Each structure stands twice: as C-alpha cells, then as structure tokens.
Amino acid sequence: MTNSAPPDYEIVIERTRGLRVFAWREIWAYRDLLWLLVWRDFVTRYKQTVLGPLWFIVQPILTTIIFTVVFGKFAQIPTNDVPPVLFYLCGLLAWGYFAQTFQSTSATLANNAGLFGKVYFPRLIVPLSAMISNLLSFVIQLASFAVFYICFKLGPSASTFGVGLDALLLPFALLHVAALSLGVGLWLAALTAKFRDFTVLAGFLIQLWMYATPVIYPLTQVPERWRLLVSLNPMTMPVECFRHALLGAGTTSVPLLALSLTLTALVLASGVLVFQKVERNFVDVI
Amino acid sequence: MSRPILEVENVSKCYRLGTIGATSFRETFIQWTERLRGNTPPRDEKEFWALRDVSFSVQPGEVVGIIGRNGAGKSTLLKILSRITEPTSGRARMRGRVASLLEVGTGFHPDLTGRENIFLNGAILGMTRAEVRQKFDEIVAFAEVDKFIDTPVKRYSSGMYVRLAFAVAAHLEPEILIVDEVLAVGDAQFQKKCLGKMQDVSARDGRAVLFVSHSMPAVSRLTHRCVLLNSGSVELDGPTQPALARYLELGQESLVSRASDVEHAPRIPGGNQAATFLRIGFAKPNPIFEFGESLIFAVTLRANRDVTDLRFSITIFGADSSPVGRSCTRAAFDVAAGEIREFQFRLNKAGLAPGRYSCVAALGSFYGLEHVVDFDIVPDVLHFEISPIAAEAEGICYWNEAWGRVSLPEMDQQADVDPVSQRR
Numbered sequence: 011m012t013n014s015a016p017p018d019y020e021i022v023i024e025r026t027r028g029l030r031v032f033a034w035r036e037i038w039a040y041r042d043l044l045w046l047l048v049w050r051d052f053v054t055r056y057k058q059t060v061l062g063p064l065w066f067i068v069q070p071i072l073t074t075i076i077f078t079v080v081f082g083k084f085a086q087i088p089t090n091d092v093p094p095v096l097f098y099l100c101g102l103l104a105w106g107y108f109a110q111t112f113q114s115t116s117a118t119l120a121n122n123a124g125l126f127g128k129v130y131f132p133r134l135i136v137p138l139s140a141m142i143s144n145l146l147s148f149v150i151q152l153a154s155f156a157v158f159y160i161c162f163k164l165g166p167s168a169s170t171f172g173v174g175l176d177a178l179l180l181p182f183a184l185l186h187v188a189a190l191s192l193g194v195g196l197w198l199a200a201l202t203a204k205f206r207d208f209t210v211l212a213g214f215l216i217q218l219w220m221y222a223t224p225v226i227y228p229l230t231q232v233p234e235r236w237r238l239l240v241s242l243n244p245m246t247m248p249v250e251c252f253r254h255a256l257l258g259a260g261t262t263s264v265p266l267l268a269l270s271l272t273l274t275a276l277v278l279a280s281g282v283l284v285f286q287k288v289e290r291n292f293v294d295v296i
Numbered sequence: 297m298s299r300p301i302l303e304v305e306n307v308s309k310c311y312r313l314g315t316i317g318a319t320s321f322r323e324t325f326i327q328w329t330e331r332l333r334g335n336t337p338p339r340d341e342k343e344f345w346a347l348r349d350v351s352f353s354v355q356p357g358e359v360v361g362i363i364g365r366n367g368a369g370k371s372t373l374l375k376i377l378s379r380i381t382e383p384t385s386g387r388a389r390m391r392g393r394v395a396s397l398l399e400v401g402t403g404f405h406p407d408l409t410g411r412e413n414i415f416l417n418g419a420i421l422g423m424t425r426a427e428v429r430q431k432f433d434e435i436v437a438f439a440e441v442d443k444f445i446d447t448p449v450k451r452y453s454s455g456m457y458v459r460l461a462f463a464v465a466a467h468l469e470p471e472i473l474i475v476d477e478v479l480a481v482g483d484a485q486f487q488k489k490c491l492g493k494m495q496d497v498s499a500r501d502g503r504a505v506l507f508v509s510h511s512m513p514a515v516s517r518l519t520h521r522c523v524l525l526n527s528g529s530v531e532l533d534g535p536t537q538p539a540l541a542r543y544l545e546l547g548q549e550s551l552v553s554r555a556s557d558v559e560h561a562p563r564i565p566g567g568n569q570a571a572t573f574l575r576i577g578f579a580k581p582n583p584i585f586e587f588g589e590s591l592i593f594a595v596t597l598r599a600n601r602d603v604t605d606l607r608f609s610i611t612i613f614g615a616d617s618s619p620v621g622r623s624c625t626r627a628a629f630d631v632a633a634g635e636i637r638e639f640q641f642r643l644n645k646a647g648l649a650p651g652r653y654s655c656v657a658a659l660g661s662f663y664g665l666e667h668v669v670d671f672d673i674v675p676d677v678l679h680f681e682i683s684p685i686a687a688e689a690e691g692i693c694y695w696n697e698a699w700g701r702v703s704l705p706e707m708d709q710q711a712d713v714d715p716v717s718q719r720r
Contacts, residue, residue, distance in 0.1 A: 021394065023379060024387035043419035050405055050416055057407045125403050129396070129420055130379035293381045294311060 026290055032282055036132045043131060047139035052146050066147040067154045070106055074098045081226045090228045091170045092259045093162050099155050101225040104183070104252040107148045108191045108245060109216050114140035115195025116212045119203040119292055126293060133289040134282070137199065141192050148184070155256070171257040183251035186274060190244050193278030200281075200288040224249055229261040241266045244273040299391065300353035301504045302377075302472055307386035309347040309372050346372040348528045349386070354472075356502040359494070361515040361536060363508075363543050364525035370508050373525070374474055377506070392471020392503075395421055406450035410441055410460055413449050417464045431467045438489075439463035459486055466493050473497060474506045491518060512540055512684050544584075544683065556677070564656070564673040571599045571606060571631060571659050571671040576678060579640055583680035587650060587703070591643040593678065597659060599631035603671065605661045606631055608641055610678065615652045620701045624662060649703045650684040 037044070056062045074095055081087045082094035089097040115137035119126070122136055162168070198215075202208040223245045224232070232240050240246055247262065247270035254260030347369045354360050364370050375381045377388060378396035403420040404413050414435055418428035428435075436442050439460040441452070449457060475494060495518065498505045509515050515522065515536065522539035524532040524546075532542050556577030579592035595608055609624040623643055631637055655678035659671040 021379075021390045022387055023376060023383065023390070025382050025384060040419075040422070042423075042425045046416050046419045046425075050408065050412075053412075054405055054407045125420070127380060129403065131420060131422065290382050293375070 033132055033134070033286070037134060037138070040131055040135055044135050044139050044142070047135065048143040048146075051139065051143035063147075063150060066150040070099065070102045070151055071154065073102055073106075077102075077226055087227050088231060090230060090259050091167075092253075092257055093165075093167050093170070096155075096158060096162055096171065096257060097228075097253070097259075098226065099158055100253050100256050101249055103148070103151055103155055103256075104187055104249045105220060105223065105225045105245075106151065107144060107184070108187050108248075109220070110147070111141050111144045111188065111191035112195045112198070112216060113212070114144065115192055116198035116202065117209075118195075118199045119289070120199075120209065123293075133292075134285065137192060137195060137285075140195075141188055145184075145188070159256075171259055173256055174258055176258070177255045179251065180255040183248050183255060186248045186251070186271065187245070189278045190248070190274045193274065193281035196281035196285040197277070200284040203288050203292050219243075219245065228253075228259075238266075241269065242273070244270045244277065246270065298355060301356045301391050302354040302506075303389045304350060304352050304377075305387050305389075307347055307350045307373070307376060307383045307388055308345060309369075309376060309381070310384040311344045311346055345528050347376070347383070350525070350528075350530055351386075352523050352530060352533050354504045354506070356471075356504055357498055358521065359498045359505040359507060359519045361507050361509070361519035361522040361539070362525065363510075363515060363522050363539065364531075365543075365546060367527070368525040369528045370525055371476075374476060374506075374508060377472075378474055390472055393422065393468075394472045394474065395465060395468040395470035396474035396476070404449055404457070404461065407448055409448055410436075410445045410452070413460070414464055417461065418468070421465060421468050422470075423468060435460075435463045435467050438466065438493075455486070462486075462490055466490065466497075469497075469501075470503065472504050472506070474508070476508045494518065512543075516540060558674050558677060561674055561677070564675050567659075567670045567672040569672060570601055570603050570669075571597055573597050573657065573659065573672050573674050574636065576657050576674065578678065578680065583678070585680060585682050587648075587682055587684075588645070591646060591680070593641045593643070595639045595641065595657075596636065597631070597639070597672075598636045599633055601633045602631075603661070604628075604630045606671070607660060607662050608639065609658045609660065609662070610643075610655045611658075612646075612648070612653050612655050614701045618701075620648065620653065621646075628661075647702045647704065648682050649699070649701050650682045651701065652679070652681045653701075654679045 056065055059065065061068065077098040078094045082089065082098075118133070118136045118140070126133065159173070162171075198208055198212050202212070220226075222240070222243050224240070229237065229240065229246065229250050247267050250260040250262050251267070252260065254262050350369070350373060352360075362370050362373065372381075374396060376383050377390075378394060403417050405416065408416065414432065415425060415428050418431075419425065423431075436445055439456070439462070441456050441460050444452065444456065449460070452460070473494070491514065494505055494507070497503050505518075507515065507518055519536050521534065522532075522536045522543075523530055524539045524543055526546055531546070532539050556575050558573050558576050573595065575594070575596040577594050579594045585591060593608075593610070599606075605628040607625045607628050609622060611622040612620040614620050623646075625641055629637075629639075654676055656673065656675045657677050658673045661667060661669045661671070
C-alpha cells in the first residue's frame with residue numbers, strides 16, 4: 011500500500027471546545043502543499059506581464075525616488091548623513107516585506123472562501139505560504155539594494171555608511187518582521203471573516219502605520235520623550251535594525267528590542283489562536 | 297463484522313439564521329454593550345437544525361448512498377465529514393484518509409499547466425509530491441489529456457478540465473471517498489468510467505464510498521445500502537430498493553402539501569385581471585406521473601367582467617428553472633362577469649423526461665398577433681414529477697440531465713436505404 015497513513019490512523023470530527031494550540035503536526039504533514047503554494051504564488055504573480063519579476067525591483071525603486079524628492083529635497087527630513095536613496099531603500103526593504111505579507115495574509119479567508127468551502131487542509135498553510143513567497147521578492151529587492159550600495163560606495167559619501175559584521179544579524183531582523191506581519195495579518199484575516207468593516211481598515215491601517223514607523227525618518231529625529239512611544243510600535247526596532255545591519259546607521263537598544271520582540275510574540279501567538287478559532291466555522295459565516 | 301471504517305454518532309448541526317451573512321461590527325458592539333449592562337440581548341435569531349442526531353456507520357468495502365430531497369441535510373453532512381465545518385454536537389470517527397469530490401477542480405489555477413495543476417491539486421487534496429509523481433502517468437492516461445499536459449488549463453475545454461480534475465481526485469486512494477453530484481458533468485462515456493473507478497475502489501481495496509446523488513438509477517446501480525435523510529434526520533437506513541421507494545413517497549407528500557388555492561398567491565404583473573385564477577391543480581391527488589402519462593389540469597377561475605375568447609396556457613419549467621415548453625388550450629371560452637367556472641384540460645404526449653417540474657399558468661386572450669391580452673399570470677404552480685420508469689426500459693430509465701428535459705420519440709429505420717451505399 012502506498013498510503014502514508016498508518017493503519018490505526020483515526021480522525022475524530024467533533025466540536026472543538028476552547029482554543030486549539032498550533033497544529034504543527036498537521037502543518038508538517040501538509041508541507042508539500044506549503045511549498046507548492048509558495049511556488050504557485052511566485053510563478054503566477056507576474057504571468058502575462060512584460061516586465062515579469064522586474065516588478066519586484068521597479069516598485070521599491072520608484073517609491074524611493076519619490077521619497078527622496080518629497081521627503082529628502084522638499085521636506086528636508088535628515089537621514090543621519092546617509093545618502094537618502096540608500097536610507098529610504100533600506101527602510102522600504104523592511105517595510106515593503108511587512109506590508110506585502112500583511113496584505114496577503116489578511117486577505118486569506120476572504121480570497122480562498124471557495125477553496126475552503128470544498129476541501130479540508132490546515133488553513134494556516136495559506137498565510138504561511140504567503141509569508142514565504144514574499145521572501146522571494148524580498149531577496150530580489152535585497153539584490154537591487156546591493157547594487158545601489160556598491161554604486162554609492164564608489165561615490166563621494168562613501169564614509170558616511172558601511173556594512174559591518176552586524177549584517178549577519180539581518181536574518182533575525184527579517185524573521186522578526188515576518189513574525190509580526192503574519193501575526194497582524196492573521197488577526198485581520200480573522201476579523202474580516204466576521205466583520206467586513208476590517209477590509210477597508212486593513213488598507214488604511216497599513217498606510218498610517220508606515221508614518222508611525224521610522225521609514226521616512228530616522229528614530230534619532232524623534233524627540234527624546236516620544237521615543238519610547240514610537241518604540242511601542244513593534245515595527246520600529248526591526249526597521250532600525252535593518253539600517254544598522256545594512257548601513258551601520260540605525261538606532262537600536264537592547265531593552266527596546268526586547269520590548270518589540272515580546273510584543274511581536276504576543277501578537278503572533280494570539281493571531282494564530284484567533285485565526286484557528288475563526289477558521290473552524292468560517293464557511294458557515296462567509 | 298469488522299470494525300467500521302466510518303462511524304457517525306448523533307451528529308447535529310445548527311445554523312443561527314439571523315447571524316449568517318452580513319454581520320457588522322456595529323451589531324456585535326451593540327450586543328456587547330447590552331450584555332455589559334446586564335440585559336440579555338433578545339434572541340431574535342432563528343435556529344435552524346440542518347442535521348439532528350444523525351447516526352450510521354459504514355464498513356470497509358461498502359458503497360453507501362446518501363439520498364434525500366433538497367434541504368434534507370445531505371450537503372451539511374458531507375461538509376462535516378469532509379471537515380469543512382464542525383458539527384454543533386456529536387462526533388464522527390473515521391479510520392483512514394478521507395477525500396471528498398464535493399466539486400472537482402477546486403484549486404486549479406488557470407495560468408498553470410495541466411502538469412503543474414496535477415501536483416498542486418493533489419497537494420490540496422492531501423497527497424504528497426512523491427505520491428503524485430508515482431501516480432502521474434495513470435492520472436494523465438485516465439484524464440485523456442496527454443497531448444495538452446503542458447498547456448495552461450485555461451485553454452482546456454470544459455470537458456478536459458473536469459476529466460483532469462476527477463482523475464486527480466480518483467487517484468487519491470483514500471480509505472473513504474465521498475462523491476457528490478460530480479458525475480453530472482462530463483459526457484456519458486466519462487461518467488461510466490468514473491462509476492467504474494468508484495466500484496473498483498470499493499470492491500478491490502476494501503475502501504468505503506459515500507455516494508450522494510439525485511440520480512436514482514445511478515444510486516440503485518452502485519449501492520446496496522442507502523441512508524435516507526429527511527429534514528435533518530435519518531428517515532431510513534437499509535437496503536437500497538426500499539430506501540428509494542420511501543424517497544419517492546416523501547416526494548409525493550411534499551408535492552401534495554403544496555396548496556393549489558391561488559386566489560391570493562403572488563402574480564406576475566401585466567395581467568388586466570379581467571379573469572382570475574381561484575384554484576390551479578391536477579385532477580389526481582398526487583402529481584406524480586408515469587413517463588408518457590397525460591397531464592390533466594383542474595382549473596377554477598372567476599371572470600371579473602364579461603370575457604370572450606378566454607384561453608388557458610402553461611409554461612413548464614425544469615427543476616433548474618429553465619423553460620421546457622409552453623402549451624395553450626385549443627378551444628377558447630366565453631365567461632360572463634361574476635361567473636365562476638371549473639375546467640379540466642389534458643396535455644397528451646408532452647414527452648417530458650423523468651424529473652421534477654413546475655409551471656407558470658396564465659389566462660388570456662391570444663387570437664391573432666395583435667390581440668394578445670393577458671388576464672392573469674401565476675408563477676410557481678403545478679409542481680409535478682415524472683417518475684423514472686421501470687428498469688426494463690433501459691433507454692428512458694437511465695435519463696441523464698445533460699440530455700435535456702424532453703425525451704424525443706424513438707427513431708425508426710428508414711426503409712428505402714440504398715443497399716450499396718449502406719455497405720460502403
């Protein structure tokens with residue numbers, strides 16, 4: 011028999027009482043689906059487009075140019091002596107990944123209603139796959155950042171920034187962003203399943219959130235007494251960590267980072283629980 | 297008796313009608329504040345039990361039919377068994393993997409090729425990549441799409457699409473296979489192949505199949521046992537033939553219970569009410585007709601003013617609300633104002649295929665093209681059923697919905713065929 015199920019394999023279907031913890035065993039059993047969904051997202055996103063995966067690069071670069079003109083030249087927001095292009099590009103690297111993952115995970119239940127109504131599989135697979143497939147575009151953007159980095163390193167302002175050994179911490183900062191975006195996305199997904207009001211809110215929230223995060227300004231520009239408040243935003247530290255790792259120009263501190271990590275862990279854990287609670291009878295509500 | 301592969305114990309499912317659909321944040325917020333103030337919010341929402349205490353079990357190797365009228369709870373039961381929604385109470389135990397063919401092709405991505413979709417769809421249904429790779433050639437051969445396997449499925453014909461989707465699901469090799477009306481799609485030959493595959497699965501490998509269908513011939517051919525659901529509970533669980541008989545009886549009861557008194561029924565606007573329907577029904581008490589039987593309508597009407605050239609007409613609609621045809625009385629009548637008249641009209645040789653129908657009835661004056669006047673039009677009346685005829689007459693017994701709603705007369709051989717051209 012080719013079946014992977016053991017002979018005593020038994021499924022019991024009944025009403026789940028209380029909260030269910032993260033069903034990692036089931037997720038593991040469906041890992042092939044996870045990879046196939048990641049691959050599908052990546053392959054189909056820019057099918058029948060002329061530029062294809064180049065869009066991954068075009069978007070952040072155009073945004074960076076606009077930021078450089080509007081916030082750097084017109085509003086003259088200082089960037090800690092780092093060339094503005096690199097400064098914004100680095101911030102957008104972190105923020106872009108966050109926003110994209112947030113948007114795709116928060117739409118999980120609504121976008122897959124048809125599929126979820128027909129077949130059972132662990133629903134968490136879908137947001138997880140979105141989180142991973144966005145990593146691929148992140149890597150491409152990181153490469154384009156590297157190109158800009160080298161160009162500026164050859165220019166006159168080479169001494170104002172520099173990547174050091176701390177660049178090795180980048181994966182941890184990225185993981186932090188991924189966990190946070192997944193957590194917030196799951197919350198929004200669960201809420202939109204029940205209240206459609208949150209679909210509108212999700213798009214709005216992500217815009218406002220960017221201004222509350224040091225993407226277009228460095229944390230050092232925030233007055234001292236406001237800094238703790240800004241750091242309560244769990245995205246603040248990861249963005250600064252990105253700048254620290256890639257440009258050696260971020261403002262990080264261990265207590266603030268610990269605070270941010272704790273908040274992220276709370277958001278993620280509660281997000282998973284809420285999502286799993288809504289997911290069970292989601293089909294009856296939609 | 298061995299251990300059942302599927303045990304359903306007292307499964308119930310309740311939907312709260314008021315809360316399904318558009319819930320808004322405001323409503324919930326109001327409920328919360330009411331609760332905080334100590335007022336129990338008024339439970340104005342209605343509870344609807346889609347399933348109530350359903351229990352049955354299935355042995356390995358069995359093919360069990362799940363039958364019941366629309367709204368009997370079949371779909372809800374399937375949704376619970378395929379883990380799409382949870383039961384409100386009770387439990388189901390399954391010893392093995394479950395695959396449901398609730399609707400084939402879910403999860404197909406139009407931009408991906410047939411090959412890519414086989415892997416993706418297999419994974420969605422719970423196969424690992426290694427399993428799909430192993431079955432790949434078999435799936436492609438079964439679906440008969442080998443030439444187009446590297447073409448995006450959005451360029452497939454709908455037949456190819458369905459075949460590919462069913463092929464993936466059929467090769468899943470679950471211990472329990474749940475099959476809903478998927479066989480309604482695809483051509484007759486492919487349907488046969490699918491039915492054969494299902495029989496193979498149960499007979500050879502000792503797996504169980506739950507087969508849900510409205511097609512009585514298919515149910516009686518494939519299953520030996522049926523669970524008949526009626527308004528959410530198990531009405532009968534036993535051998536197929538008695539279950540089918542009871543199923544048809546249930547249908548009759550529901551047909552008879554429809555009121556034929558239409559004096560205050562909703563109208564389609566446009567009638568000038570010169571004459572109105574009081575009662576519309578059939579001459580016999582239960583409107584189930586044998587194939588080929590004449591339909592006799594009993595109509596009571598009242599003329600509100602003097603009408604001349606009055607005719608009665610019906611438009612027949614199939615179960616899917618598509619129109620089948622229209623008929624009108626040959627003779628016209630004159631009725632004086634205030635008069636109440638009863639008529640019986642007979643429709644011969646309608647050629648309607650087995651199935652369920654309803655009608656729109658109309659009174660009017662229809663002579664000539666310029667003189668079309670509607671008096672009264674009543675929708676959704678004269679519900680009736682043409683019953684599937686006995687198994688001997690194979691031709692009509694096995695009526696496929698894809699063949700339409702009218703059974704055309706049989707063909708005769710033309711006598712004067714040139715024997716030479718016939719031989720070529």
